[in-house]
Amino acid sequence: MPAKPVVKRLPARKGLFAGFKGNVDAITIGLKYLVDPKRFTLIYPNEYIKLDPGYRGFIVLDPKKCIHCSSCARICPAAAMRMIKRMEEDPKTGKPKMKLWPVINYQRCIFCGYCVDVCPTEALYTVPYHDIVYENMAEMDWSLETFVKPPEHPTAKEGIPVKYIVDEEKGLVKVRAEEVEEK
């Protein structure tokens, strides 16, 4: 059965002053916000968003918990995590023994957090910040010594921590982080 031709009709033209109410509403809203602005710009170096624990920021290793199983390096989808060999003294026998340690390359890391999830002893954990700048690419390839302690967070030294909360009337509102934590 062939398709039926349908004559489409344009909606009827509205009168000349049909848009009048819409214009008045738009101007009213514009003036309302002009008089009482509800702005929430983050003035970044002076303020920063305090992120919740569990945020997938930089990944750090706790060397005491690590069992050298290489799961993190195997699951890493971006091949950022790799295992390196270190000669270390075995605490039981006192003889030197080869051990595998994970190191991370932040040139490749996509912050997916699979390594943290897969770690059987929770030796890897994330810190809730990500705004760290490196001067060259080589610095982003961390050594084991860098990997075992949380990186410095320069913004937190100078900036004020803030949080965004959703308000019923105002929408997004920027408040000090301490005020939220008190509640």
Added chain:
Amino acid sequence: MMAGIIDLILSIIFYPPIYQLVLVGLTGALVVVIFIIWFERKATARVQRRLGPYHISPRLAGLPQLVADLIRYAFQEVIIPKTVDKELFVLAPIVATVLSILPIAVVPLTSNPAYWPIPMDYSMLVALALTTVSPIFLIVAGWASNNKFSIIGGVREAFVITAYELIAIMSILSASAAVLSFNLVDIVEAQRIWYILLNPIAFLAAFLAVLMATSGFPFEIPESENEVVAGPFTEYSGLLYGLNMGAAYMKRFAFSILIALVFLGGWSPFTPGEGILSGYLIPSLIVVAKATILMMIFSLTRSIYGRFRLDQALEGAWRLVFPMAVLGFGLALLEAYLGVM
């Protein structure tokens, strides 16, 4: 010899059209335009829940940002592409800027005849005629650029100007129909009640027409960035681009001064007297202040309205605003018949 040259230079500077053009036209317009662009950015930021210019001086709310932008435009390299018509390409924005500020040289800013730039009998006609010249040079700029976006932008400019300049001129001329005079001083003096209250239809038509004809931000149909790169200014850079952008604001300032004189009572609460202070400075400051407030209202539309397509703008012009202007003109004739003004 030396004294003769100094006298000559002084006589040129104090020749009324020249000093009005320099004092109000160039210096005043530059200050007002810098303030207006700053206000436009800050007001839009408030409505859109942002901060606007801030970091360059938080205490002055980012006002020096505009001076910095000006310096940047002034010292940027001017690139002239090989394919353009060089003379016209360079000349068009300069001529457009000069012509868009020229109406200020012929409007009276006081009722004291000693400070009139020209004899005032047909001043309104001269001012309105001068406002219509500068758009041609935008079309010239688009044509000289030899670029498809520029040419499309120039054609759009032609469409919009044809529709809206006519309306602006008709609705501003309705005042002279009401007063039965082309003399701007007579029109200002005749406004015991401001003409905006006597003929709001003509004012609204003039307001919309100036908004469209000077291609202010949401209505910048000739140079809308997401359709034709920058319209007639696609190939321009540096100071020439800055001039092009400034010319639109300058033209808006000239139109605002005309509207302030015709609709908002000019120097109305003040009666100009003798001497340069009460005869010229105070009344001209009042007129410029009224024009500035008008320009601030123009700028606010940026944060409220979206962009019109070309066909929507033209349909609005011919179906809505042009009949409004005709209606305003009719109302003015009726008022003249009844002798209201």
